[in-house]
Amino acid sequence: MCVMCVGPELLEQRPRSSSGLGRLLSISGMIRLLCALIASWGGAQGDTASFTLRDFRFASGDTLPLLRVHYRTLGNPRRDAAGVVRNAVLILHGTGGTGAQFLTPVFAGELFGPGQPLDTATHYLILPDNIGHGASSKPSDGLHARFPHYDYGDMVEAQYRLVTEGLRVDHLLLVMGTSMGCMHSWIWAERHAGFVEGVVPLACVPTQIAGRNRMLRRMILDDIRTDPDWRGGDYAAPPRGLRAALQILFVMSSSPLQLQRTAPTRDSADAYISRWVDARARATDANDMLYQFDASRDYDPRADLERITVPVLAINSADDVINPPELGLMERLIARVPRGRYVLIPTSEITRGHGTHTVAAAWKQYFAPFAAGLEAHASR
Template sequence: MRHCAAAAAALLLASLGMSGPARAQPAGTASGQKMAHSGAVALKDFTFHDGSHLPELKLGYTTLGEPHRGAGGEIDNAVLLIHGTGGSGASYLTPEMAKALFDPGAPFDKDRFYVILPDMIGHGASSKPSDGLRMAFPAYDLADMVEAQRRALVERMGIKRLKLIGGMSMGGMVTFQWATTHPDMAEKFLPIGAYPVEVAGQNRMQRKLAIDAIKADPAWQGGNYMQQPLSGLRTATSIQMLMSGSALNLQTTYPTRETADRFVERSMAASLASGRDANDAIYQSDATRTYNPWDGLSRIRAALLWINFADDLINPVSLGIADKALARMPNARFVLVPASEETRGHGTLGQPEYWINEVKRFMAE
């Protein structure tokens, strides 16, 4: 089906994590469902991967469902789902996504599972440069995200093991990071829209181009701006929008100059109106710079379902990475969602109808 430009723009921006902060909201549409609950934990004396330090690191989160305690008193029904670059835990609470994931009979039915949707470092309600430190904020990476979340789960939430750790885009990379550094932390792992290799080539280039575009805007002023450097943010968003779409879908949905131009205008307006902070965006885009779980893949013994998209420009199938990676993970299964006029490249993350049945099957195994 074809969507109007406004709806498609909103979906694409949501899949990119460029829709701005969102508050907890009712998950799904079925009557009688429970509300999502938001909270935060404060980790004292947090030391980052590079040796930098914060006396207190705040981590926001949203939860669905209720924790269940087994015979030993430990929580045994927790699921952790991690958002993409620039997003937050609320990224999973759009009506379409929440219905597919959390409704009765869905893979993470919140009447059965205790679902935790964290805001990773630098995102959402968690500590980030825009809180005040600006470019003096520690240069966090994905390993820092995992360690902070591990401490929050074990030390503050009393969760020693999860039923599943999963995520999309950056969240998929964080899932691979979890699986290789703490392979016993979950019964199952679910990375979607990610590769378990160093971020290099085209993927790193689009990130650096976006970062450089912001820094090249005179209004950025070394991060000490009084108003957002909108020209730089617009260019950064444009790069990410093109990388996250699908040529076939965009040509099919916007077949004329007028419709294409209108989509760009509405997408840019929505992104710039979202309140996205330039320094936060720089840190978010650069957080993958040390990521490379490749050598640790052989440590993964838990069941792992890995889903990518055939028309994803950020994780192109032509690189041939999947077969080599699967040879290192004995209990992994890889699903490649075929391209069509309706799939949206990396943005297919926001179209659960194309991959949710695989997740249901995985959770039933």
């Protein structure tokens, strides 16, 4: 899930001053800090393009004559003596996100710069917009509720075909993903183990979505579908149920500790949630959101966990409301993965609930040696 409240939380935790000069200095300092972080990895936006899959067949049996998969790449592929690409990394976003979300200082600034684990001078990074997201084909393009009801398997298939047919990459060093992309990573590990060296799922659990997680998702679906203004997907204006759905999303993706620090008074809390929902409502299409959350309906990789042959580094955070550690699910499931390791990041000043998946400073100490180990193995 793309947790958009992470950015405002980080930005609003700057020193406050009652004077106009103090505010200007604070903002100036923040801008200098962000510029320094961006400069550390070059601030590159990468090359963007779209790849078209013709007559794409979905698991439902529906087909789309032209399926557009938008993507962004950074760096260049490096082939070995046999012509096999050895440095490609596929990075997968969460529900409602896009590949561009990884170009932020808190992610790219920690991973993509010189000498960092995914240095773009030595790695070929592939950041797609998944089906139903960003500039890829989605319901809001015009089909509305007549758009094929894609699932996670369809999304992974489109990713695989983008990599192999669109980019002519025949091997991936790493697949890593956040939230929904985390779940896609598990599917990659099971379907394409011979194609990838290892996977890093961030902020998910390799099991059917059930319990409170499923209930919250069902509430999002119902908020949109039961609104008379939705009109079966052919609404003229955004249905009112969209705002209710976004409020559920906010609860799912928030961190109590950080929100208490960011909004310590009643008025600041009211203002914060109003700004957040208003901003998201302007940027979100109800049908797109409905499809995005419905896509998880049949996700359940449990049956084949023992068959995963590649190394897996699964990372969750203790303050993740969507994947609460007290359930003990990851501990039981990771034991079934032959080469799996699970890391639970303790709650701290830098964790952001579910959104910790994109705050690389919180987990880079585990990721860096894992990625280095994959590279060492791939270079043999």
